[in-house]
Amino acid sequence: MNRDLFARHRAVLPDWLALYYEDPLEITHGEGRHVWDAAGNKYLDFFGGILTTMTAHALPEVTKAVAEQAGRINHSSTLYLNRPMVELAERVAHVSGIPDARVFFTTSGTEANDTALLLATAYRRSNAILAMRNSYHGRSFSAVGITGNRGWSPTSLSPLQTLYVHGGVRTRGPYAHLDDRDFVDACVADLEDLLGHTRTPAALIAEPVQGVGGFTSPPDGLYAAFREVLHERGILWIADEVQTGWGRTGEHFWGWQAHGRNGPPDIVTFAKGIGNGMSIGGVIARAEIMNCLDANSISTFGGTQVTMAAGLANLNHLLEHDLQGNARRVGGLLIERLRAVAAQVPHVREVRGRGLMIGVELTLPGTDEAAPEAATAVLEEARAGGLLIGKGGGHSTSVLRIAPPMSLTVAEAEEGAAILERALRSI
Structure with missing residues (x-):
């Protein structure tokens, strides 16, 4: 983490301006469905700047x-x-x-x-x-x-x-x-x-x-x-x-x-x-x-x-490029893959979504009680594995939010699902 930048952030920006991760991340550049941080680490981006990077990072037509x-x-x-x-x-x-x-x-x-x-x-x-x-x-x-x-x-x-x-x-x-x-x-x-x-x-x-x-x-x-x-x-x-x-x-x-x-x-x-x-x-x-x-x-x-x-x-x-159709096809495969994983993870209450807009709700096993600490742990573990996701939810922030760029490939969907599986099993 760039501790100097973090300190400067805290000194001049509001306390209520939320940052992900215990060691906040500075993203310096991106390409396609990937981004890199200031230390040179590469991540598969499954959140797209909160659903803003809709097609791809550094899309040539847009730049x-x-x-x-x-x-x-x-x-x-x-x-x-x-x-x-x-x-x-x-x-x-x-x-x-x-x-x-x-x-x-x-x-x-x-x-x-x-x-x-x-x-x-x-x-x-x-x-x-x-x-x-x-x-x-x-x-x-x-x-x-x-x-x-x-x-x-x-x-x-x-x-x-x-x-x-x-x-x-x-x-x-x-x-x-x-x-x-x-x-x-x-x-x-x-x-x-x-x-x-x-x-x-x-x-x-x-x-x-x-x-x-x-x-x-x-x-x-x-x-x-x-x-x-x-x-x-x-x-x-x-x-x-x-x-x-x-x-x-x-x-x-x-x-x-x-x-x-x-x-x-x-x-x-x-x-x-x-x-x-x-x-x-x-x-x-x-x-x-x-x-x-x-x-x-x-x-x-x-x-x-x-x-x-x-x-x-x-x-x-x-x-x-019919990215709507791609969201339907690849998103459907990703949802089914995550549901198969969820069936073996007691913390997962539900995997829901449409296309490339997927939520994984975490609760304390055997209950409907939200588990925000578990969601935070999965967020951190996914990052360590090279995957960026989001979180949200009305009953505390206990839902993992997955919304990659709509050009996501089947291979990238499988890669992200495998990282998320390891992160979910870690809790």
Whole structure:
């Protein structure tokens, strides 16, 4: 570890800015699905900068696009016409599935969700928001106010009235014992009962797969069933696709499509992977919703030329190389491999996921009690074996989060699974 850099970090940055590992890691460069630290150690990256490195480290198409655009102009703000921003907006609107879509670019998923909340509350003239238990939507004041995961919500103060709904976690809570159909019915009944006791909310915001919450998800169709209830009351549906978008779940290009029998959401937010490490977020909405604001607004750094060039090159690469299909195929193999390992490790409660978005939940053997110390031990042991993974979860940080770049090969999946197997057996 670079102890001097660690000391400097601690001296000038907030205490609440979390660092992984007892000896924090400085990553200096990457290529493909691998990264290297300052000491020259090589790691297979199964977390991709928290799902941001979507295609590959140092992807030639993206680095070339960034260099060429930086050689012309980096930035001019949204006060001027911006060809890369228009071109990327056209592509995003086309793949969104939202009719007459408008796109607004931001610099992060937090800012995208913040904008979606602004649009929904202004459009519906209501400051009440429905959110899911165990959810995470960012670190702004409004996003923290609708986050249903206590570990990421440092204050109860909020400009919004938030009402939390059951359904984001399939295998915990009062409905966990029900089969899928009865689970959906119970969650819908809970939503209807909740709406009978409050003023009409502006929107429901939901992650199709809860990311920070430990890669949990409801049965397919839950949000479609919710949509029927919401539509009757004019309540909007916001799909937070910051972690699930662009084909990562394998089966669908957007996570909401597993719940899409009633059409697309009213608003979709995105970020992370589209920039492949560049700071891009955004909101997609029907024109009537996007255009509802009656005051001026700009985005100083949202849509800046160099990030838009990166996003366009990255999206083109993803579509041309069918990385969604690769996530489905390789992710399916990886999940099955990890489930075979888990059957022999008493600490593993569940292996769950879709595509290359996989969670391994650890508990004390024979119980449902979270085991965060075990998760930390596995994280450390995996690093020692040359593998980087993440962790999260709503019941303490006891879920290992696995989300490699979507170009992961079968051989790399097997290599990572073998390292993770040894790390799991070590506890």
